[in-house]
Every structure is written in C-alpha cells, then in structure tokens.
Amino acid sequence: MARKLFGTDGVRGTANIHPMTASMALSIGAAAGRYFRREKGGVHRVVIGKDTRLSGYMFENALTAGLTSTGMNVLLLGPVPTPAVGLLTPSMRADLGIMISASHNPSHDNGIKFFGPDGYKLSDEAEAEIEALIDAGVDPAPATEIGRAQRIDDGRFRYQERVKSTFPSGMRLDGMKVVVDCANGAAYRAAPEVLWELGAEVIPVGVSPNGTNINEKCGSTAPGTAAEAVVAHGAHIGICLDGDADRVMIIDETGAVADGDQIMALMAARWSEEGRLRDGTLVATVMSNLGLERFLDARGLRLERTGVGDRYVVEAMRRGGWNLGGEQSGHIVMTDYATTGDGLMAGLQYLAEMVRTGQPASALAHSFEPVPQLLRNVRFAAGQTPLETLSVQQAIAEGEARMNGKGRLLIRKSGTEPLIRVMAECEDETLLSQVVDSIVTEISAAV
CATH class of the missing domain: 3.30.310.50 (Alpha-D-phosphohexomutase, C-terminal domain)
Structure with missing residues (x-):
C-alpha cells in the first residue's frame, strides 16, 4: 500500500500548508487513535512531545482533539527531545507516541512523527494503514468514551535520568569545559542540565527559543556558531544538537567538525575492542563515506548499508540483532540504550572516551580519511x-x-x-x- 502523506520520517511540511494544517493534524490524530484503539476496553494512552516551533501549539491541540475524539487519553510532555518520546511511550505503557517536530528544518516547517508501543518508529505498512483510515474517515467514539488530556510535568526529568544512566558509573566530567549548542530546540534545558549534573563546566549556545529561531544559524546543521564558541572560550569540546536533539555533530578544541561517520567509527572500534559490537557490524546508510567502510574493513568489521533515514537504520538493526548504527548527518542509534537516534546520549559516549583515554577531542575526531x-x-x-x-x-x-x-x-x-x-x-x-x-x-x- 503506497503512502502519500508520510515520508522517511513521518508527515512533514510548511505549517498551514497541506499536509501540515490543523485540520489535517486533527484527521491524522483521529486515524492514529482509531488504529491503536482497535480493541475496545481498557485504558488507551498516547504521549505527545514537541520541539519549540511556534506552530507546535497548533498541532498539539489539533492532534489532541483528534485522538481524544476516538477515546485515547493524551499525555502532554511539552518540549522534549524526540528520543524522550521513544523512551516514555513504553515506560508510560502508552499505545502510541507522537513527536511534533521538523527536526533540522527551519522554523516555518513542522512534522508529526509516530512511535509504536515498543518505542520504535512505525513501519511503512503501519503508516499506510493510518493513511487509509484518514482517506476513509473515522467515526468518533460515543460521548461517554471521549478521552482525557493532561500535562506531564516530569517527562524531561525522566529522560535526563535515563541519559545520565548511559554514562559510565563513577565517571565524572570535572574540569571539562563543554560548549553545547541546543539549536534553540527541544533540548535547550535537558542538555545543559545533564552535562552540568555530570560535573562539566557548560557554555550553552542556542538555549533561547522564541518559536521562530529553531535551527537558525545554530545547531548541527550550522555548527559554525558552536565552533566559534569553542575557540573563544577555550573549551575542550562542542556538542551540536539539532532542533529535536536526535542528531549530533562534535566540535573539537580547534573548532573542527566531526560528523556522524567519524563518531560511528570511534564508537564501533571501541565497542569492538570491548566485545560489545554485536556480530562486528555497524549499520549506516548509503550516504556514509566510503572511508568509513574501509576503516571498518581494516579492523575485520562490517558495514551494513540501508536506505536514507534513521528509521531504516533501526529497522535493519532490529532485523539483524545489531546494536550500533546511524547516519552521516549525526543520527547515532544505540539500541542498548534507546529506540532511536539520541544526540545527547552520543555526545556523552564521546566525552566518556575522552575521559577514559585522556586524549583531546581532536585526537578522537578523525578515525579515518574520508574519500572526497x-x-x-x-x-x-x-x-x-x-x-x-x-x-x-x-x-x-x-x-x-x-x-x-x-x-x-x-x-x-x-x-x-x-x-x-x-x-x-x-x-x-x-x-x-x-x-x-x-x-x-x-x-x-x-x-
């Protein structure tokens, strides 16, 4: 069944232009609610997170209306990173998770991403079935079965504790000066707080969202701002996240940028040495540099390539039983810890390697020579x-x-x-x- 609304990462487009309109969001919410409430009886829940775009308010309300009209109870997390929705959907025993975000896109765009009850993004087949329900129309629930909506105030803190738990026990970031660029996006509170709680001296960048400045001259798609801050403050490292914090770029102490391929190379080599890299395999997309493949080959490791999109990376990882994958663009997926890419979590893994080896970020940021x-x-x-x-x-x-x-x-x-x-x-x-x-x-x- 072909999909018309859904792309590689949910439904996305310019706010107030089809398909990203309030009326369509209401229809999508109703269809998703009906799809995940096929069996009557019991309590049915959906958790909704969002980034900091102005249009997020509109889509949050429209989705809530559609979902509650089919009997779903809605738990509103407010601004949280995309991986927080992947974490909290199964944790809160929800049938469905929704993230309202257009990720790295400019503020006038927005998107709707779906997570199943296991915390993983939906398959193409599930999205196609939801589209079919949108086209057919959804009968609302009886008045006595309309769902409720409530705010969840501690969702961000639950996520932060999970992220910190992936950092080696007993290890601290004392004496480490870290620039963190949150792209004026979803992690503008979570990322600086996690780093500070682990002992780092934090220089925050992109932590003043106003609804229209997400990803604007900051974040993983514009790492120059963070690079300037790293050099100006004499920081040891810069961690650049995108608008929904599922991507990361690393800035070394000289201001040079390490992309997702270099981060994956470092992690794959380290995990292989520790016997943690399952089946000696890293999963990445067709966009990853040939230099990464050669780097892995030289160490007896294998690169499994997929189509472009972190969800296709995750699907391949689940099929093959592999636990490390990602994209050159900065999605780093570690299924031992999370169900989707997590930029902050990946940044902590990089910091842990700096602490463990005593080497500067620049020594770890260039594992291989990229092919032009x-x-x-x-x-x-x-x-x-x-x-x-x-x-x-x-x-x-x-x-x-x-x-x-x-x-x-x-x-x-x-x-x-x-x-x-x-x-x-x-x-x-x-x-x-x-x-x-x-x-x-x-x-x-x-x-």
Missing part, C-alpha cells in the same frame, strides 16, 4: 518530477558511466524536504566536480 565527497541539493516545486525528465536521466547515466570503477554516485529525492540530493564520491576530485555539476545543471533546467 560532494553533495549538492536542487529545490523543486510541488508537482514537479525532474528525475523523470529524459535529459536528467541521460545526465545521470553518463555520470554513472564516468564514475564506473572510480567512485559512486547517488541521486535521490529527500524524504523530509522538496529537494533532489545529488551525491558522489571519488578520489579524483576534478571528475567528482564535473559529474555532480553536469547532473545538477540538468536537474536545475528541469525545475
């Missing part, structure tokens, strides 16, 4: 299908022929934004640039 990689994005309008244009298909075929045996080429539509992403890797940087430029030129002409 170039990524270009082309924005397109609704209804356009540039990848179906003959000239674009010809340019892609020519690029693949030129790259054959010398590198790799990946062209795909983003699942979270109206973008065509053109990525290539090649040791020959001149060829790399030529191939990407020729394809981008054809796509741009077709939109």
Whole structure:
C-alpha cells in the first residue's frame, strides 16, 4: 500500500500548508487513535512531545482533539527531545507516541512523527494503514468514551535520568569545559542540565527559543556558531544538537567538525575492542563515506548499508540483532540504550572516551580519511518530477558511466524536504566536480 502523506520520517511540511494544517493534524490524530484503539476496553494512552516551533501549539491541540475524539487519553510532555518520546511511550505503557517536530528544518516547517508501543518508529505498512483510515474517515467514539488530556510535568526529568544512566558509573566530567549548542530546540534545558549534573563546566549556545529561531544559524546543521564558541572560550569540546536533539555533530578544541561517520567509527572500534559490537557490524546508510567502510574493513568489521533515514537504520538493526548504527548527518542509534537516534546520549559516549583515554577531542575526531565527497541539493516545486525528465536521466547515466570503477554516485529525492540530493564520491576530485555539476545543471533546467 503506497503512502502519500508520510515520508522517511513521518508527515512533514510548511505549517498551514497541506499536509501540515490543523485540520489535517486533527484527521491524522483521529486515524492514529482509531488504529491503536482497535480493541475496545481498557485504558488507551498516547504521549505527545514537541520541539519549540511556534506552530507546535497548533498541532498539539489539533492532534489532541483528534485522538481524544476516538477515546485515547493524551499525555502532554511539552518540549522534549524526540528520543524522550521513544523512551516514555513504553515506560508510560502508552499505545502510541507522537513527536511534533521538523527536526533540522527551519522554523516555518513542522512534522508529526509516530512511535509504536515498543518505542520504535512505525513501519511503512503501519503508516499506510493510518493513511487509509484518514482517506476513509473515522467515526468518533460515543460521548461517554471521549478521552482525557493532561500535562506531564516530569517527562524531561525522566529522560535526563535515563541519559545520565548511559554514562559510565563513577565517571565524572570535572574540569571539562563543554560548549553545547541546543539549536534553540527541544533540548535547550535537558542538555545543559545533564552535562552540568555530570560535573562539566557548560557554555550553552542556542538555549533561547522564541518559536521562530529553531535551527537558525545554530545547531548541527550550522555548527559554525558552536565552533566559534569553542575557540573563544577555550573549551575542550562542542556538542551540536539539532532542533529535536536526535542528531549530533562534535566540535573539537580547534573548532573542527566531526560528523556522524567519524563518531560511528570511534564508537564501533571501541565497542569492538570491548566485545560489545554485536556480530562486528555497524549499520549506516548509503550516504556514509566510503572511508568509513574501509576503516571498518581494516579492523575485520562490517558495514551494513540501508536506505536514507534513521528509521531504516533501526529497522535493519532490529532485523539483524545489531546494536550500533546511524547516519552521516549525526543520527547515532544505540539500541542498548534507546529506540532511536539520541544526540545527547552520543555526545556523552564521546566525552566518556575522552575521559577514559585522556586524549583531546581532536585526537578522537578523525578515525579515518574520508574519500572526497560532494553533495549538492536542487529545490523543486510541488508537482514537479525532474528525475523523470529524459535529459536528467541521460545526465545521470553518463555520470554513472564516468564514475564506473572510480567512485559512486547517488541521486535521490529527500524524504523530509522538496529537494533532489545529488551525491558522489571519488578520489579524483576534478571528475567528482564535473559529474555532480553536469547532473545538477540538468536537474536545475528541469525545475
């Protein structure tokens, strides 16, 4: 069953433009409520978290109305990181978890992400069934069975305690100066508090959300602000989160950035040494650098690649029984601790390695030499299908022929934004640039 509303990470778009309207959110809430309340009787719960976007109030209320209309009781967490919803859904014995966030997108966008009762994101099949219910319409519950809604004031603190429990027992961050950039997003309170409670001297950045400044010149997609703060304050490390805190970038003491691939390489090597890396396998997407794969091969470890999207990484991890995975963009998934990517948790793992080894962040931030990689994005309008244009298909075929045996080429539509992403890797940087430029030129002409 094909999905029309759902992308790689829930429903996402510009607020007040289809599908991200209040009326659609009400319909989505009603459909999700009906889907998870198929068996009558008993208490049915859903937990809802959100980031700091202005439109979050609107979607929170609309979803609550839809859910309670089908008899679901709604527990409102307020602003919390996405992984907190994954944690608290099973902890609070809820049937469903919802996170209202567009992650790394600008403030005018928003999204609705779903978690099942086990705390993991829903499958494509479950999302397709919810879409079918939206199309068919949902009969409301009898007046006597309408659900209730209540605020949960300690959800953030429950999450913080869980995050701290993943840091080695007895280890402290005394003497460690840490810049933490919360992107004016969901972790603006949780992240600085966790680091301070573990003993760090905290320099907070991006902790003044106003509803419209989430991810604005800060966070994991704009790490320059944190890098400047690291250098200016003489900090040992910078931890850059995105708007819903499920991604992280690490800034070393010189201001250099380590992406998700470098973080995964460090963790995979360490976990392998400790006998913790299940089946010697790391799971990552097709976007991860070839250098990461070579790094793992040299250590007798294996890279399992998936489609783009942290939920596909998690699905592969669950199928294979593997416990470490993620994305180059900074999702780091550790299923021993969490059901989804957790930027703060991954940052603590990096800090623990610094404390354990006594090495500076820069010594740990460059586990492998990346193969030259170039990524270009082309924005397109609704209804356009540039990848179906003959000239674009010809340019892609020519690029693949030129790259054959010398590198790799990946062209795909983003699942979270109206973008065509053109990525290539090649040791020959001149060829790399030529191939990407020729394809981008054809796509741009077709939109």
